[in-house]
Amino acid sequence: MxxxxxxxxxxxxxxxxKLRTFLTTFGVVIGIGALVSMFSFGQGxxxxxxxxxxxxGLFNYINVxxxxxxxxxxxxxPNKITLLDDELIEQITQxxxxxxxxxxxRFPAMIRFKDQEDFTxxxxxxxTVYQSDLIKLCAGTVYDSDEPNSLIISDALLRSLKIEDxxxxxxxxxxxxxxxxxxxxxxxxxxxxxxxxxxxxxxRQSYTFTIVGVIERGEFGGPTPxxxxxYIPIGASEKMKKLSLTSIWDFFQPTGHxxxxxxVGVRVSSIKYIDPVKKQLEExxxxxxxxxxxxxxxxxxxxLMDMFLFAIGMIAITVASLGIINTMxxxxxxxxxxxxxxxxxxxxxxxxxxxxxxxxxxxxxxxxVFGLALGWAVSVLINSVVNCFLGGRGVPYIDYxxxxxxxxxxxxxxxxxxxxxxxxxxxxxxxxxxxxxxLRHD
Amino acid sequence: xxxxxxxxxxxxxxxxxxxxxxxVALKDVNxxxxxxxxxxxxxxxxxxxxxxxxxxxxxxxxSSGIIEVQDKPISELNKEELALYRRHQVGMIFQSFNLxxxxxxxxxxxxxxxxxxxxxxxxxxxxxxxxxxxxxxxxRGHRPSELSGGEQQRVAIARAIxxxxxxxxxxxxxxxxxxxxxxxxxxxxxxxxxxxxxxxxMISHEEALLREYANDIVRLHDGKIIDR
Numbered sequence: 245m246x247x248x249x250x251x252x253x254x255x256x257x258x259x260x261x262k263l264r265t266f267l268t269t270f271g272v273v274i275g276i277g278a279l280v281s282m283f284s285f286g287q288g289x290x291x292x293x294x295x296x297x298x299x300x301g302l303f304n305y306i307n308v309x310x311x312x313x314x315x316x317x318x319x320x321x322p323n324k325i326t327l328l329d330d331e332l333i334e335q336i337t338q339x340x341x342x343x344x345x346x347x348x349x350r351f352p353a354m355i356r357f358k359d360q361e362d363f364t365x366x367x368x369x370x371x372t373v374y375q376s377d378l379i380k381l382c383a384g385t386v387y388d389s390d391e392p393n394s395l396i397i398s399d400a401l402l403r404s405l406k407i408e409d410x411x412x413x414x415x416x417x418x419x420x421x422x423x424x425x426x427x428x429x430x431x432x433x434x435x436x437x438x439x440x441x442x443x444x445x446x447x448r449q450s451y452t453f454t455i456v457g458v459i460e461r462g463e464f465g466g467p468t469p470x471x472x473x474x475y476i477p478i479g480a481s482e483k484m485k486k487l488s489l490t491s492i493w494d495f496f497q498p499t500g501h502x503x504x505x506x507x508v509g510v511r512v513s514s515i516k517y518i519d520p521v522k523k524q525l526e527e528x529x530x531x532x533x534x535x536x537x538x539x540x541x542x543x544x545x546x547x548l549m550d551m552f553l554f555a556i557g558m559i560a561i562t563v564a565s566l567g568i569i570n571t572m573x574x575x576x577x578x579x580x581x582x583x584x585x586x587x588x589x590x591x592x593x594x595x596x597x598x599x600x601x602x603x604x605x606x607x608x609x610x611x612x613v614f615g616l617a618l619g620w621a622v623s624v625l626i627n628s629v630v631n632c633f634l635g636g637r638g639v640p641y642i643d644y645x646x647x648x649x650x651x652x653x654x655x656x657x658x659x660x661x662x663x664x665x666x667x668x669x670x671x672x673x674x675x676x677x678x679x680x681x682x683l684r685h686d
Numbered sequence: 687x688x689x690x691x692x693x694x695x696x697x698x699x700x701x702x703x704x705x706x707x708x709x710v711a712l713k714d715v716n717x718x719x720x721x722x723x724x725x726x727x728x729x730x731x732x733x734x735x736x737x738x739x740x741x742x743x744x745x746x747x748x749s750s751g752i753i754e755v756q757d758k759p760i761s762e763l764n765k766e767e768l769a770l771y772r773r774h775q776v777g778m779i780f781q782s783f784n785l786x787x788x789x790x791x792x793x794x795x796x797x798x799x800x801x802x803x804x805x806x807x808x809x810x811x812x813x814x815x816x817x818x819x820x821x822x823x824x825x826r827g828h829r830p831s832e833l834s835g836g837e838q839q840r841v842a843i844a845r846a847i848x849x850x851x852x853x854x855x856x857x858x859x860x861x862x863x864x865x866x867x868x869x870x871x872x873x874x875x876x877x878x879x880x881x882x883x884x885x886x887x888m889i890s891h892e893e894a895l896l897r898e899y900a901n902d903i904v905r906l907h908d909g910k911i912i913d914r
Contacts, residue, residue: 587769
């Protein structure tokens, strides 16, 4: 028998029992639909996260820390600590593939815009950092040199300063007040007051900046290269008097402790340089953190999530398989005599087996195609409901589902495969039918 | 008419077992069927006629003994080889016609060609020719339920001969037909035997009818040939 004949026969036989075929196939449709929507959800989340990372250019970054981290309980020998200083930054910049290396300079400041005040940590960033996609501006521009008193502020901080429209802020003056040691306090009475803990030996030093750009606040916390609400050029930062305290730990550093930068951000021109650069940095005794490594960890989590969703989908598939077995066994009982006739006119056991397997596969194919369509329809429905709900709260549209080509083809192939597996027992049973008994069967 | 030996059985026996009970359907049957003969097989119910035809047609396998078709022992063939034997060498018709009820006359006749791997167009063309031969071409689109008993048996004959078999085995083909139609059917088998050289073995209770058309008659009783 030709393959086209098997297909034609199976369609004709299934068509004879339309309702039963429809109900059985519908079971598969639901199973595959559930599996596809679960899987595409897993894929969608994965895609959204990785694409967001990629969009931000985070994969090209390595964060470098000195050997002894703040808060670390281990106390490495002082001469073994590699200090993150300008000399080292220069050395890192020379490494192959490194586009730029910039220190993380953060200091506390009070900002004042119009009548509103807020406390924040200001980060000094070189202008070169803005060449990457790390920053998303919602108004204005970035500063193109490290010298001017330009300032970039996040939309979130602007909102807390009661400015809703970021465009309003562009070109406006903003006051930045840093914390300095109060020299005026160095008289005996004041010192006594400080020593008794009644006053703090600090004063404010104000600077005026011009807001040139407003950025969207980053969605990811953690050690990203940008983790402040206010950014100023490095040159401007250097000219400011300030205490570079970022946490209470800084107060407990031993006297005479040589202070380097707490972190250096390294941007490489391509992902392929991540590993070699990391290796060189680690050889220098530095600790590194690359987002690409985090992605590998994240992928393991996604795999677990996919497996969990797959397991849920498989329940529906198992039920659908039982439906196929039931339908096919019923079909054999009904066509018992027909099987006898097939054999009497020259069909081999293999022919009979194949006829029934093709019928199962046809159910699987139809179930796969329509199941895929159902899964897609469900995803469209969920997407529109969720986005409609979240859209009202200002969350931008996100496609929570992803249908890569391999998922579509895989769903159909899997459906056929499962249906074939379900059809094996009925097909073997049909092939074993004794023609002499079958021909006498009423 | 006695040509070369087409089928020869040697000590052919068939025993059906059902639990501890054994039923001997055929016992040491030695039979020779010459090529081109019309052999009639008669005998009372339960004498082993259908068993003999099923064994000769390769639908069943003997418990012991040998069946040789053109000197080749078919009792030693495996299932696949037996299917090929049924497909290319044997045509069978039955008392209850055994047509597929959901198929048209044309589809029923074309059915065996499906397993022979003949393309659909040729299948339909050859089936139409066969229906023409049995005089049912105008009824080609009818389903078995829309045909008379005689017509159904003629469709079954067309189906049995579409693969140009060497032997036609008929298991009481007139059992469900009136005497007039029975005669027409047997006449048709006799014509196929005479005009196309087809070897025919027909089981019937109607010995008188067999005597009219068969070259030879064997009588079975309790699984044994008692008269030839």
